[in-house]
Amino acid sequence: MSVRDALPGPAEGGPATPPPTGAGAPDGPGAGPPSRRRLARARRSAARRRAWAQFRRSRSGMAGLLVLVGFGLVALLAPVLFPPETISVTDATGEPMAPPTAGFPLGTDESGRSILALVVWGARVSLVVGLAATLMSMLIGTVIGVMAGHFAGWFGVALNRFTDWFLVIPFLPLAIVLATVLGASLLNIIIVIGVTSWPGTARLVRAQTLAVSARPYLERARALGGGDWHQMSRHVLPNVMPLVLANTTLMVALAILSETTLSFLGLGDPLRPSWGGILDGAFTNGAMSVGAWWYVLPPGLCVVAVVLAFTLIGRTLETIVDPRRGVRA
Amino acid sequence: MGPGARYALRSVASGLGTLLFVVVFNFFLFRMLPGDPIGLYTRGRNVPPEQIEALRAELDRPLLEQFVTYLANPFASTINSARYNQPVWTLIGDRVWATLLLVGTAIVLASILGTWIGIRAGWRRGERFDRVSTGVTLTLYSMPEFWLGMILLITFGVGVGFVPGVFPIGGIITPGVDPTSLAGVLDVMWHMVLPVTTLMVVYLAEYALVMRASLIDELGEDYLTVARAKGLMDKVVRRRHAVPNALLPTVTLILLNLGFVVSGAITVETVFSWPGLGLLSYDALRGPDIALLQAIFLLFSIGVIVANIIADLLYAVLDPRVRA
Amino acid sequence: MTAPALEFRDLHLTYRTADGPIPAVRGVSLALPAGASLGIAGESGSGKSTLASTVLRLQPRSATVTGQVLVDGEDVLGMTFKRLRALRWAQASIVFQGALHGLNPIQRVGDQVAEPIALHEPSIGTDDVHRRVGELFEQVGLPPARAAAYPHQLSGGQRQRVMIAMALACRPRIIVADEPTTALDVMVQAQVLRVLTDLVAELGLTLVLISHDLSVLADTCQRAAVMYAGRVVEEGPSTAVFERGAHPYSRALAAAFPRVGDPRFRYAPAGLPGDPPFPGEVGEGCPFAPRCPHSRPDCTSGEVQLAAVGPGREAACRYPLLDDDEGLR
Ligand SMILES: Nc1ncnc2c1ncn2[C@@H]1O[C@H](COP(=O)(O)OP(=O)(O)OP(=O)(O)O)[C@@H](O)[C@H]1O
């Protein structure tokens, strides 16, 4: 597959699409032609509008977005919905491991805390860790990928090898080893997911960078003496970003799953339980042997909903950014 | 040397490169950490003083010297498991077979069923079966596998409401039953039902999605139009031309994604107390038992690297363009 | 006179796409007696391949078709799928455009040639199928041993010969060759075409040859049709159509392919101004009118039908050029 065809169109230096009327010429009549940079910006914002129009037409993408907005609101409003003391072990007011009642719609855990409150607070942790870890992995992956694609010599080759090595190492054992060594905390789990999940992005970005570098306008930039930094930041990155963003959305889904798994294994912050942490609590406190389904079911359903939402959004974005690949969605 | 042999040699060499990287990484990660390594290795455990002495003697040797010993035989760790107080590789050797049995069964079932679903969905893309199966597989794919295991265990092991819990809630065999007898074999199979189902369902989702995508990639190809023009029935075009081509990337992807299989094994074995490497990892990290963790990490990495090499070689066998 | 071997009757084909319908063929009627040869020319996108695909009803399911395609008097579009499968390749076969991808990359080419034989003539034993494949390879000038090769081991010209051998495998009476030589270099093009045309002459087959190369069509085919925007705009004896076209488009097409040494083409090769209309945007009147050097005001209104312009010649033009008109000024 040619990655060249995949990009939504060159951001700069390609065939000049006229900017949408109204944009690009606030200097008024008589002022010289709008600067190249402004033209490029206008073109990009037009592309964004087109993408959004296309996104709105996708039913699964919109459903995913709706679910996410819902969970985002719940996570933001957690302190309003359930004051922090409701999830404190010492201030718990319910019976231990009680099935759902009017006061505790989703029942209670081993220390009498409301599962509903735990799940609402867990949304904050799961979402924050998922997003932060993805951000980290995307930054690492993009930097390494762009450099591996841009520098043709031994440096690029070495980075590429390094990426391949990391790609092969199985994720969970590596993450477990790292998390054990670093210790259980929110920041550490973000770091662990971030540094173990970048190779996929790096490989994608490298392929894109190679494709972009072959385009004529980059040759021109090189001929005009544009330095490496100039080429990468002004020409390569803007072209690579759309696909990276689509990929990032899919990666948030994986990051949240990873967080859930690591927390379930007891590597999360015990004071701030995520959904995975709640499941860890259920498992280690024998919720299963007493048949406390209310303790197990809700956090898992939340994970499924959020991960599915990110996946659907990511697939829709991928179809928009890369129609060739998107037909498979 | 033919291009085929060169290709094989290259993929083995690249696998060995990765292996070396893992070994070096594994060695230095624990030695370079800040703080007292002894504390790390024995954290939270009552370790006999003579063992601590041995450990200190080992760790006090020059780093390079330690590294050379380690490289010479990474499988003969000089540091015992803190928890079991046994050489780690003995522990691991006892557990490998249970994992292979569980994961192997799940992979075989999942790849058969998953590929079948992927083929059916991809061939009639956008139609009912495709829409339903893609929705279901995406949902399964979004599911933490251990959570699915917990739900199955509560529902069919413990029992909820009027659903009786008929399946064992854990373990590989009922204590006291002879595993070599027919009753023992049946008992093991009975114990396998829930964990295998859990793993299978999760793997299946991945395999179905991959197979569907690679079949759809083939759909527009001209050679399929030619095959149809010859007068072949639709299902023959699919079976004889489309599927073999689409299986190539699928088979490789399945082998390359073995890391994903490993994750499933760790958490699902934990949920079902299945006495394999996954449960051992859980015990080791709950300890934490660093020496054991290191060894397990090495073993899993080797497994995945070997699967990668096999994937490369298999690709060459299946695809004449590489074999050349 | 017997029924034509191949006949299109008022054929319309519209692709339905996400961006709206694309009427690729808009009312084509052509008849071809057994043993005759017809060349079809026309710009890229004029609907030639689409027309060819309907001979074996190979259009995608997203396409709506009206009209009739008669093979030996039988309507291909209306027949049962079972009957269609029996007809495919046994009565008519196609040498596809861009055959470089027409071969299954992971099957030996000999097996691919043998496949239709085993399918349509199940009574033939394996050994005889083998022998037939060997003969076919010899007929197209390939050593029979090459039957064991995989497609990637053959050159482009050899692959195209395999495609021709495959088309002849079941000894059909009709062959449709859709640009059988594009993507080959000039020397190989000539060889492959020679193989095809010799075999057609030797076996007395009915041939439809689609090509951009008018000189080839003029040499090979008795009759010629020129397509523009999904319609046949001129039909007649091939030399007349290509050397003294009555439709301005035929002349423009001919002028774009100068022949060395022919004083008629002493003018600079006249590329046509403008682009062919996009299939979805053809207006009223003659579709060629906007680009036509001879267009008159009334050319853009009403329907312009094919009408006789001489013995055995028809053109869809209100003001056809006569033989002594100088088509190009
Ligand atoms: N499967 C399809 N779906 C949608 N549109 C199609 C499809 N196939 C062809 N078209 C459109 O139909 C029109 C006619 O295409 P066709 O391939 O028949 O042209 P052609 O005359 O064979 O061109 P060329 O000389 O380039 O081969 C074109 O505008 C093309 O874009």
Ligand SMILES: [Mg+2]
């Ligand atoms: Mg064509």
